Amino acid sequence: MTVFPLAALLFDLDGTLVDTAPDLADAANHMLTSLGRPVCDEATVSGWIGDGVPRLIKRALTGERFGEPDAALFARAQALYDAYYETHVADRSRLYPGVAQTLADLRADGFRMACVTNKAGRFARPLLGALGIAGYFDVVLCGDELARAKPDPLPLVTACERLGVIRDGAVLVGDSGNDMRAAKAAGMPALAVTYGYHHGADLVALGAAAMTPTFDGIRNFLRFEGRFLCAQALP
Numbered sequence: 001m002t003v004f005p006l007a008a009l010l011f012d013l014d015g016t017l018v019d020t021a022p023d024l025a026d027a028a029n030h031m032l033t034s035l036g037r038p039v040c041d042e043a044t045v046s047g048w049i050g051d052g053v054p055r056l057i058k059r060a061l062t063g064e065r066f067g068e069p070d071a072a073l074f075a076r077a078q079a080l081y082d083a084y085y086e087t088h089v090a091d092r093s094r095l096y097p098g099v100a101q102t103l104a105d106l107r108a109d110g111f112r113m114a115c116v117t118n119k120a121g122r123f124a125r126p127l128l129g130a131l132g133i134a135g136y137f138d139v140v141l142c143g144d145e146l147a148r149a150k151p152d153p154l155p156l157v158t159a160c161e162r163l164g165v166i167r168d169g170a171v172l173v174g175d176s177g178n179d180m181r182a183a184k185a186a187g188m189p190a191l192a193v194t195y196g197y198h199h200g201a202d203l204v205a206l207g208a209a210a211m212t213p214t215f216d217g218i219r220n221f222l223r224f225e226g227r228f229l230c231a232q233a234l235p
């Protein structure tokens with residue numbers, strides 16, 4: 001069993017705290033329809049989440065994971081997407097089961113908490129507010145607010161600095177390979193939720209200390225006065 005001193009928890013947003021795929025898909029389909037292109041189903045759009053909205057738009061336009069569309073087309077598409085998503089960011093997006101109660105419990109336990117997302121601040125901050133969980137976070141760091149986003153460790157390192165905790169005094173809770181890679185590069189343990197947008201990635205192979213199929217399951221690894229206990233991966 002590994003035991004880490006622990007003071008802070010960093011949470012990813014899309015796919016960890018909030019199922020954002022419905023509104024991201026609606027915005028993608030508004031954009032595609034406006035451009036005279038065929039719409040996509042929500043499962044397809046789910047597979048595009050994780051590297052920020054600009055990359056999601058490029059995926060929708062090119063059908064490739066890291067394709068680069070024509071610059072003028074991208075600019076037009078981004079304007080359509082952003083204008084729609086900004087006003088529909090919480091229409092159908094919902095907290096995953098147990099998120100609000102677990103954040104309240106963790107706050108009562110005394111943890112300092114941050115939300116570290118690749119989502120731009122103009123979307124992420126109103127979303128956290130609309131779903132009633134903004135107040136749980138001492139720090140919110142969004143994908144367009146630093147020089148580099150996850151999987152770079154910079155957002156996690158910066159969150160720890162702003163929280164006033166050392167890196168190995170924090171645990172990241174995330175759903176994707178980007179989260180696991182960022183945590184590994186930052187030298188902090190990571191817990192993976194299995195229900196999010198991981199695109200079939202092997203999160204344990206990417207460095208997850210443990211996996212949980214439910215958000216409240218993270219509390220199985222957080223015990224008593226700031227200790228993080230990682231016994232073994234849950235099924």
Ligand SMILES: O=C(O)COP(=O)(O)O
Nearest residue numbers: 013014050051052117118
């Ligand atoms: O905006 C995205 O694509 C992903 O955001 P996340 O880092 O909160 O998962």
Ligand SMILES: [Mg+2]
Nearest residue numbers: 012014015175
């Ligand atoms: Mg995520």
